[in-house]
Amino acid sequence: MLPLREAFFFDTMSAHLPTSKYPRIVIIGAGFAGLRLAKKLANKSFQVVLIDRNNFHQIQPLFYQVATAGLAPSAISFPIRKVFHNAKNVIFRVASVEHIEADEKNF
Numbered sequence: 203m204l205p206l207r208e209a210f211f212f213d214t215m216s217a218h219l220p221t222s223k224y225p226r227i228v229i230i231g232a233g234f235a236g237l238r239l240a241k242k243l244a245n246k247s248f249q250v251v252l253i254d255r256n257n258f259h260q261i262q263p264l265f266y267q268v269a270t271a272g273l274a275p276s277a278i279s280f281p282i283r284k285v286f287h288n289a290k291n292v293i294f295r296v297a298s299v300e301h302i303e304a305d306e307k308n309f
């Protein structure tokens with residue numbers, strides 16, 4: 203997970219990001235940490251771009267219950283977009299980040 207402020211360049215054309223008057227925060231990874239941070243920033247004065255290689259979040263501590271048939275897989279997994287459907291400032295994109303160029307503020 204990597205939250206950065208507006209200076210972080212993100213290709214708005216290829217990601218189809220709307221322009222915003224607010225600082226942009228890019229969060230890579232919608233795991234426990236990324237999801238929690240994005241929830242905290244929902245409906246605040248930021249444009250939040252949340253990126254994950256999957257379109258779903260999984261509750262990893264409950265993997266064992268699924269493995270032992272105590273829970274259905276759908277009970278520990280949910281679509282990330284659903285979490286933010288009421289948060290106008292959180293934009294979710296499915297993408298796999300391959301590298302980050304910290305000096306250029308690019309990835």
Ligand SMILES: Cc1cc2nc3c(=O)[nH]c(=O)nc-3n(C[C@H](O)[C@H](O)[C@H](O)COP(=O)(O)OP(=O)(O)OC[C@H]3O[C@@H](n4cnc5c(N)ncnc54)[C@H](O)[C@@H]3O)c2cc1C
Pocket residue numbers: 203230231232233234235236253254255256259262263264265266297298299300
């Ligand atoms: C089986 C199991 C049981 C666990 N039980 C417990 C427990 O009982 N208690 C506890 O405190 N912790 C437990 N943990 C650990 C806990 O799940 C992790 O500490 C926690 O998930 C870490 O959160 P995170 O946000 O750093 O990473 P993650 O939750 O792993 O999230 C990382 C996210 O980033 C995405 N991602 C990764 N690389 C890229 C990339 N290159 N591009 C785009 N997206 C990317 C992934 O798809 C993922 O959604 C358990 C873990 C496992 C696997």
